[in-house]
Amino acid sequence: xxxxxxxxxxxxxxxxxxEECLDRFCGQDVFSPADVxxxxxxxxxxxxxxxxxxxxASPTNPxxxxxxxxxxxxxxxxxVPAISSGQAVEIYTGAPVPEGADAVVMAExxxxxxxxxxxxxxxxxxxxxxxxxxEDFRMGELVVGRGTRIKSWHIGAxxxxxxxxxxxxxxxHVSVLSTGSELVEPGQPPREDQIVNSSxxxxxxxxxxxxxxxxxxxxxxDDVNLVASKIAEGVKLSDIVIVTGGTSIGERDIVPDAVNxxxxxxxxxxxxxxxxxxxxxxxxxxxKPVFMLSGFPxxxxxxxxxxxxxxxxxxxxxxxxxxxxxxxxxxxxxxxxTASRLFVRVRVExxxxxxxxxxLMLTGSGLLSTxxxxxxxxxxxxxxEGYDEGxxxxxxxxxxx
Amino acid sequence: xxxxxxxxxxxxxxxxxxEECLDRFCGQDVFSPADVxxxxxxxxxxxxxxxxxxxxASPTNPxxxxxxxxxxxxxxxxxVPAISSGQAVEIYTGAPVPEGADAVVMAExxxxxxxxxxxxxxxxxxxxxxxxxxEDFRMGELVVGRGTRIKSWHIGAxxxxxxxxxxxxxxxHVSVLSTGSELVEPGQPPREDQIVNSSxxxxxxxxxxxxxxxxxxxxxxDDVNLVASKIAEGVKLSDIVIVTGGTSIGERDIVPDAVNxxxxxxxxxxxxxxxxxxxxxxxxxxxKPVFMLSGFPxxxxxxxxxxxxxxxxxxxxxxxxxxxxxxxxxxxxxxxxTASRLFVRVRVExxxxxxxxxxLMLTGSGLLSTxxxxxxxxxxxxxxEGYDEGxxxxxxxxxxx
Numbered sequence: 093x094x095x096x097x098x099x100x101x102x103x104x105x106x107x108x109x110x111e112e113c114l115d116r117f118c119g120q121d122v123f124s125p126a127d128v129x130x131x132x133x134x135x136x137x138x139x140x141x142x143x144x145x146x147x148x149a150s151p152t153n154p155x156x157x158x159x160x161x162x163x164x165x166x167x168x169x170x171x172v173p174a175i176s177s178g179q180a181v182e183i184y185t186g187a188p189v190p191e192g193a194d195a196v197v198m199a200e201x202x203x204x205x206x207x208x209x210x211x212x213x214x215x216x217x218x219x220x221x222x223x224x225x226x227e228d229f230r231m232g233e234l235v236v237g238r239g240t241r242i243k244s245w246h247i248g249a250x251x252x253x254x255x256x257x258x259x260x261x262x263x264x265h266v267s268v269l270s271t272g273s274e275l276v277e278p279g280q281p282p283r284e285d286q287i288v289n290s291s292x293x294x295x296x297x298x299x300x301x302x303x304x305x306x307x308x309x310x311x312x313x314d315d316v317n318l319v320a321s322k323i324a325e326g327v328k329l330s331d332i333v334i335v336t337g338g339t340s341i342g343e344r345d346i347v348p349d350a351v352n353x354x355x356x357x358x359x360x361x362x363x364x365x366x367x368x369x370x371x372x373x374x375x376x377x378x379x380k381p382v383f384m385l386s387g388f389p390x391x392x393x394x395x396x397x398x399x400x401x402x403x404x405x406x407x408x409x410x411x412x413x414x415x416x417x418x419x420x421x422x423x424x425x426x427x428x429x430t431a432s433r434l435f436v437r438v439r440v441e442x443x444x445x446x447x448x449x450x451x452l453m454l455t456g457s458g459l460l461s462t463x464x465x466x467x468x469x470x471x472x473x474x475x476x477e478g479y480d481e482g483x484x485x486x487x488x489x490x491x492x493x
Numbered sequence: 494x495x496x497x498x499x500x501x502x503x504x505x506x507x508x509x510x511x512e513e514c515l516d517r518f519c520g521q522d523v524f525s526p527a528d529v530x531x532x533x534x535x536x537x538x539x540x541x542x543x544x545x546x547x548x549x550a551s552p553t554n555p556x557x558x559x560x561x562x563x564x565x566x567x568x569x570x571x572x573v574p575a576i577s578s579g580q581a582v583e584i585y586t587g588a589p590v591p592e593g594a595d596a597v598v599m600a601e602x603x604x605x606x607x608x609x610x611x612x613x614x615x616x617x618x619x620x621x622x623x624x625x626x627x628e629d630f631r632m633g634e635l636v637v638g639r640g641t642r643i644k645s646w647h648i649g650a651x652x653x654x655x656x657x658x659x660x661x662x663x664x665x666h667v668s669v670l671s672t673g674s675e676l677v678e679p680g681q682p683p684r685e686d687q688i689v690n691s692s693x694x695x696x697x698x699x700x701x702x703x704x705x706x707x708x709x710x711x712x713x714x715d716d717v718n719l720v721a722s723k724i725a726e727g728v729k730l731s732d733i734v735i736v737t738g739g740t741s742i743g744e745r746d747i748v749p750d751a752v753n754x755x756x757x758x759x760x761x762x763x764x765x766x767x768x769x770x771x772x773x774x775x776x777x778x779x780x781k782p783v784f785m786l787s788g789f790p791x792x793x794x795x796x797x798x799x800x801x802x803x804x805x806x807x808x809x810x811x812x813x814x815x816x817x818x819x820x821x822x823x824x825x826x827x828x829x830x831t832a833s834r835l836f837v838r839v840r841v842e843x844x845x846x847x848x849x850x851x852x853l854m855l856t857g858s859g860l861l862s863t864x865x866x867x868x869x870x871x872x873x874x875x876x877x878e879g880y881d882e883g884x885x886x887x888x889x890x891x892x893x894x
Contacts, residue, residue, distance in 0.1 A: 110679055110694040111694060111697060111698075114698040114701060114702065128862075130685075164675075165673070165675055165688070165788075166673070166674065166675020166676075166686050166687060166688055167686055168685050168686040169685070185789065186688070186789065228861060228862045229862050233862075235862075235865060236865065241892070243698075243702075243891070243892055244695045244696075244698040244699045244702065244794065245695065245790075245794060245861065245864035245865060245891070246865055247694050247695050247698050248691045248692065248694070248695030248790040248794065248861050248864070249691070249790075249861040249862065249864070249865045250691075251679045251689055251690070251691035251693075251694045251695065252689055252691035252790065252861050253689075254679060254680070254682075254683065254689045256679045256680040272566070272567070273567070274565075274566055274567020274568075275567075278511055278652045278655060278657045279655070279657040281655075282655065284531075284569050284570075285567050285568055285569040286567060287566070287567055287587070288652055288653055288654075288655045289652070290649045290650070290652035290653035291649065292652075293511040293512060293648050293649070293652045294645045294646065294648050294649030294652065295645075296512060297512075297515040297644075297645040297648050298645045300515060301515065301644075301645065387566075388586065388587065389646075389649040389650075389653065393645065393646060393649065413868070413890060413892065416817035416890070417819075418818075460629060460646065460649050460650040460653050461529075461629045461630050461634075461636075461650065463646035463649070463650065464636060464637065464646060464647055464650045467814070489814060489817070490644070490646070491642070491644055491814065
């Protein structure tokens, strides 16, 4: 609903060095500028031979071959001695395969006899243990696709191709506005009628983890005009705006009004059939997505993961593998009387009988301890009335590194 | 073997702000300084009542209750009107439960009649929808344990307790020395007999991802004295030293000699029964671990994950959940003739019939494309001769965010 009304655009592309691209999103398909390897090279340490010379070789019937030189890693191919039938060249992993050779026998199946010969105990077939020209990357082949979140092995592959300026999407800016006259910022002593604004620092870290830059729009009281003008400011400063608080579907619910006041078309949806995070909503102002999340941290977290993160990924053209799933046996019945999709915080433990899944008793959307004690989420779909004790369920791990 | 001979010490603890602690390792158990919530509060929007008053309430038999006020989130408990039998207070999520009330009926099961009364259609039991004092965190309860890698929800929990200086382990320094006269650094044009040093930037990003600071010891040629003096330098500058290259078990294998020369006890093991990464080794110099990884990037990556990462985690007192595992059906037979533990790079795809696991044909340890094309690793234990086509296997996902 939101996404159909939004025209999501990729951020601009910038070029960064190999040491700055970790966890950035690739902004453009990167192709191999050359064949890698540029020549046939050995995949193992051993002896380069003509495969036909080794046919029938065994520990009881070794083939004796004359050593005519060595091919070291990094050696120029034209100075590696060529071989003819009955000859072998000692060769290191990555070194060029000599002219005339078509296979490499691993060192452990050979024995130097000390008189300039080597005994070969095992036969090899043509091309065995040879990395062929272009086998790693052919010239013009895709190395890292647009939208990939760049990890260490991509960095290794890019470096091996000597690609040192990497096109990545500029980081999106995501601003966060807290609403609620009861809030004090962390570090301030709260009065008895005040609550520490814990959702703000949590959301900022979620924004960072998602590859974006958080912009703090501050904290304002529940005043429609004030909130609307802050949203308008956020839309100018950033690509996505998040407003927390004041969105429960009740009388003090001024955030949707403020979104409508900030610009057209305003609110697209408000209220979803999930628990917690039911009062989550979203709108569009000046063509940019504005999310309304609960002020309660657990709801804000789930609202972020379900609604904000997918939009961020879409803007970066990123297709993730989704959360890590684990199957385990429920220790207690989980009931769903709500006709909503339930996100139950659970603790998964590995036992000798497989994983067990312990639902936490606590259910309040304000209870962050359910997340620090939990290590996974069990999703109960709206059409399911519950899961029984002992039933196998699939849960999403919250953290695994 | 290595770990028994090492006396691994935790780094010193430093205190950082809420916005700097994401992905850092908690350096000390953090306990709750107070009960949270400090008073009984509502877990939902609705009406605070005496549970006994609602017994028997249903849509056909609603109970009519007199509204005596409202409890807003952030309100001081002492100014919330108390209730007696037959009365109700409108209440918002997180707001204090009034004196006299012991349960909250969700708003959707109630209807204001407009004359100062509310009809209640559903009965509640005592404490239903009430978050009790200390239910989230009791005073003195563990909030974030030592060794935890701090994520957004820990940040939310710490903020809600107004803990704004977080004890974290100082980042470990891990230095990387490349050896090999054939290497040029990325960005330099390689001659035909040269190879771009792709392992260095890859290892630096792995070190960063593991929560450490990479220290670049440069690249030196295969000279025992030079390498030994660089290792000695690395041991002074950092907590862990990694040396790449020159470790295949052959004639030019000077790194183990250099480790022995750099200090006592020197090499602890060299050569492991795994493919790739067979020539991996480790030693101890001046009480610090020194790892010898292959110069080939795929082997270096696997050597890092299997040997270096666990030592880093131990120094941070961190117990991870391990890699994300997925079960899928093999598209082709995977053979293991090596009597080694095999790390086969595979591509996992989700299909309507579950996951399928496609082993990549390429096997060379130098072939980074096997990692950019793969998205998972299949581990074949040394005692297993292979897995058949169609067999269900468990693989480790490389990336899933």
